[in-house]
Amino acid sequence: MSWKIARDSLKEIDLVNEESLFFLGNGYIGVRGNFEESYGRAVPTVRGTYLNAFHDVIDIPYGEKLFAFPETQQKMLNVIDTQTIHIYLGDEKEHFSIQEGEVKEYTRKLHMDEGKAERNIRWKSPLGKEIDVCFERMVSFVHRELFYIKVSVTPVNFNDVITIVSIMDGDVENFVDASDPRVGGGHAKLLHVQEADTIEESGFLRSRAESSGLEMACLSFHKGLDDKLVDISKEADDQRIIFTYQTQGRQEQPVEFSKWNIYVDDLRHSGELKQKAQRIRGQLETIDDFQLAKAQRKYLETFWERSDVEVDGDDDLQEGIRFNLYHLLQSAGRDKYSNITAKGLSGEGYEGHYFWDTEIYMVPVFLMTAPDLAKQLLIYRHSILDKARERAVEMGHRRGALFPWRTINGKECSSYFPAGTAQYHISADIAYSYIQYFLATRDESFLLDYGAEVLLETARLWVDMGHFRKDGTFAIDNVTGPDEYTCVVNNNYYTNSMAKYNLEWAYKIYQMIKEIDGNYFEILSERLNLWDKEVESFKRAAEAMYLPYDEELGIHAQDDTFLQKAVWDFENTPKEHYPLLLHYHPLTLYRYQVCKQADTVLSHFLLEDYADEETIHNSYNYYERVTTHDSSLSTCVFSMMASKLGDLEKGYQYFQGTTRLDLDNTHNNTKDGLHMANMGGTWMAIVYGFAGLRVKENGLHLDPKLPKQWNSYSFHIHYKGSPVKVKVTDEKVSLTLVEGEQVSLWVNGEEIQVKRNEQATLSY
């Protein structure tokens, strides 16, 4: 099956969406799929290069500002542009551009096995000169700081001078769309060039963010310049560096060179950025284009070997699934400063902030395909734990950690608290993720070094946040669950159940550490000033946790008052009024039973042991009727639950809607960036949905089913460091250890040993 995404449209709307679809990244650098030569003035574009977590700080305005409303937020910056390369033909300097002349052939491809994007054009200039142009670009998975472009220009029907102008541009801004609240609304120009210099054959630009003071720099140089391509000039003004090369082009003889761009920033690169960039250049000098490409292929070969999903029976879905997994890989931060932004590194939507969807929709994917990346994502959360502690105090708590709803550097960035800070569940979501990580890896040292502190501090928050009522139940008031059409309520089922899990495991882990490492246990207790008595309160709160239940309907109520409200008048709501949040005031939405996304149903997925099957079934049916799926995080959950509950057909329908959301631009905003959580959700709909994976205390459980549209499918999971390939056919499931130690897995309740060189096959 194909490893390529190919496109050949030159329509404006497609081009701007493809800027997201063809973005390249490695978790550190992200470069949108812009055209090197640009489109011309009038065409809408979001030209962008990003460094994960590299941000400025901007003021948040309020009409009425109340206590502890965040005063500032962070904003991921569009950084120095190195994409720009112009080609001029002849003495007339005809500029190669799709806006001029005639495009005779055109195709662009994303190679998900080779880790590169390729663009091929045959173009005829207004004066009749034809060329074949090929751009290949790569953001290296192996060399974190490298963005690479390879250019080839071949005269088809002429011999004449060819001029290449390659630019490093520091005069960049962020994209602004005042009309859409989901895109940044101002503060375009925040990054300012401090230094523009040419060193030997390279150019160097260093820029500083206006308020955060963070600096980033870029060093670019070209390879493959020989007698054919002569260096004409290198100019640096105060904003940009322009390299100009020239050659006498000859028919059918390609002119080729590559542009190597090294990005550094002072979050990661201590010391002087210029020296650091030069040192990296020194390392890269020893590598040629061929070696670079090979290393990239090798990296991806390993990745796919341990994580590929194959679907036999639907090529479009197959394409979508791999595409999603690939972009997740490109977007995941790999250091303690960064995580996965809501749009990955593909665009500026949500201003490069990290949300709860990392833990609930993306970490599960990495946990099963590349656990080391999952670990990195969790390390990031640990790195902002102190800020979460500070925020808890600011929010009036005596102790504990309250993680920010949206953030880059750990400080809360949400200015609309009912669908922001009130979503306390993010703290439990993060805890959940640590627990899942521990259960899937059994990595005790990570638990001690990182997990314990996060689990204990979030548990503390819940005890401080909630209260025991007269009837002995433990209640949590005044929070917002995942469903943002119902805000600031008491005893949100999702929040309470997740908090219960958080508290239970904090208690367990505390006892576990005592056993694993008595010394460390002493140190930790001392440092956190946390003792048995307080930890006993975790257990008590967990046991007494109130989980609202409606006897009549036989479902868990979303919160204390949800079921008492009137049901939204779906029948008389015109189609064009969706998504509702763009057409109704929050007070209107909050007044009705109407959900933006899975809420109670999501809890039933994450914590299926907290409710019996009948209740889960009833809840699914009830909430499905009042859910609009206005959030892209919704349908994948309904897909997984439909599969669980035996309605594979419906599970498949929901799944179909998720898989190609960005490829087909079904939400009409792919230009602002890809929907990362949905991408994770697609993978989960297969592995957790059709195949029924659950990570539980006693191990990994599968309950595989095969959608009737498919002949078979396979995927990978990781348990205790061992990747296992799972293949599901019409009646059978087979398990193959890809590498590592043998492990045992549960399939339909039966424990199966997966051994080396031995495929375990069983009927289901």
Add this chain to the structure above:
Amino acid sequence: MSWKIARDSLKEIDLVNEESLFFLGNGYIGVRGNFEESYGRAVPTVRGTYLNAFHDVIDIPYGEKLFAFPETQQKMLNVIDTQTIHIYLGDEKEHFSIQEGEVKEYTRKLHMDEGKAERNIRWKSPLGKEIDVCFERMVSFVHRELFYIKVSVTPVNFNDVITIVSIMDGDVENFVDASDPRVGGGHAKLLHVQEADTIEESGFLRSRAESSGLEMACLSFHKGLDDKLVDISKEADDQRIIFTYQTQGRQEQPVEFSKWNIYVDDLRHSGELKQKAQRIRGQLETIDDFQLAKAQRKYLETFWERSDVEVDGDDDLQEGIRFNLYHLLQSAGRDKYSNITAKGLSGEGYEGHYFWDTEIYMVPVFLMTAPDLAKQLLIYRHSILDKARERAVEMGHRRGALFPWRTINGKECSSYFPAGTAQYHISADIAYSYIQYFLATRDESFLLDYGAEVLLETARLWVDMGHFRKDGTFAIDNVTGPDEYTCVVNNNYYTNSMAKYNLEWAYKIYQMIKEIDGNYFEILSERLNLWDKEVESFKRAAEAMYLPYDEELGIHAQDDTFLQKAVWDFENTPKEHYPLLLHYHPLTLYRYQVCKQADTVLSHFLLEDYADEETIHNSYNYYERVTTHDSSLSTCVFSMMASKLGDLEKGYQYFQGTTRLDLDNTHNNTKDGLHMANMGGTWMAIVYGFAGLRVKENGLHLDPKLPKQWNSYSFHIHYKGSPVKVKVTDEKVSLTLVEGEQVSLWVNGEEIQVKRNEQATLSY
């Protein structure tokens, strides 16, 4: 007893507070009690002149803007300054100012019987020249557009030239304090001079508000200029007009003149503002200083005759009570464009917006002391009914009128909706006020012309807003009651009970109109497209209205979830953490049982027949324990209810806290303007509290009691156009008809005829 408020402090903090305390107004113009000569640069001051409802429109910023969040708000503007008058002595031109030389005597007075403020100073210049200076100022109750200053300068120990510089200054700004959310946070300079001109002996300035385009103008001229005071120059630049006069001062011979300032604006004054101002000048030319003062005295004589409150036994409270009543009179708008701002016309706090407190805390005062002013306030609400209809649609309602939480021109100005737009009760509060007006005046034509439409449209809103539940009750979800520490809840008792009253009376009025005027009834029904069937739904909703009740506590619950929450930890809350809203995030406050102000208790006051006495008693006790009175609207309500429930001592304690709130600056923000609602509340604490007044369907009810600290007290009430003086002594209450037709009142359940020339006295 005294009609004067006197002060003699020159401390900075006192001076800036006295700018509010000594403000002068007439419902149209408001002038703060600034010093004509100013204090000097370093002294904090809010120099201001306001025209009620004269505003600009400014953008409201949001970090995250959602659907139907108001994009702009109105802001009352500080307008052209005419207060400024400088006095210079001798050829050295020594400037008279309290910052220089020596103040040998100083006193300022507010004359509440004469309607003027007076300031007397004996001042010795640095070079030893002594003068007596007297400023008298008045904003005329008779001539709406007139602000008048009379100046007298008497040399005490010298003969030398005296120079007077009198200024009209168009270069004005609004006050800005970025640190306090209750004051405007920016947008200082919004009014720009369009025309500066001298016409004959007068100066004329016309200015335009930047965005609203509203214009205002001022024409100033001086009287009393004779051979003594010679006109030296009249200069107009593009911002101001400067009049300079000179005389040869002689020992003990006063130099006197008056400055007449005519304010007009194009909300009220159609046509060309200059012509209009000149025409008014023409009228005022015929009046001398003496006649002007006499007319003012006459106006106040009539007012006090019908509205004074006298307390025998506490001079400080007496001073406070009259002071409050006087400032209410000065602040009440008298046309359809204006109402009473939260700070009256005394300052810029809350940006000159009108809130619900007009109806609940101020209209009752006017209804009983000057019903014509109450009527004007209601007419204003009728004038913004169309905007309230539009807002209802914008907020997703199919019909009805939703009044804005804060506004000047009728458009919603609140940007924090949980304590803004969510306070739907304002629509019922306005309806309540119309009903009370009708019950106290029996003015049927007003009911037909104004009241009916407001009552019917607000009733419509409630039917659309609420819903019938399975158990047959009518519920109203997702609102905020008066208590702003508990936001966006279901079935707030206050809101539901007020809506019930609204609905009941809309139904009654509808039937009533049918009887009174069948023709008009047809026209109205047609116009509103409102028919019997819909009106029947008002009745059904009113009857089925759900009023949450807690069996165990025997109280009405503030809302569906209030009593389930934890009680605020008052014991461990340090004193300096009050008011809580300045020290805790809303999410923290909303999580606990803690009230900023009376909520359920307020409903028990307004609608005492909706609950039995025991429930009311229990509620009072319960809510008192969790109420912080962080709002200045709270203690007066608790005072009235304590009196009602027989705890006169506590009623008196609460009352004491309210009476001198501004005079003693107990809330530390009197500089931003007076607390108008509290001023109304003070009067209500006497008349509704100690004397037990209630306006009911069958008439006015009294239930008088005498606080033991007093020998007696008296006040006035109006019923069906007849003012009645009520005097309460230790054991007796006497009723005297001041003028008009005889009326009957209920005293302790007994109907009493109050006839001409016959005092009705009875024991209570």
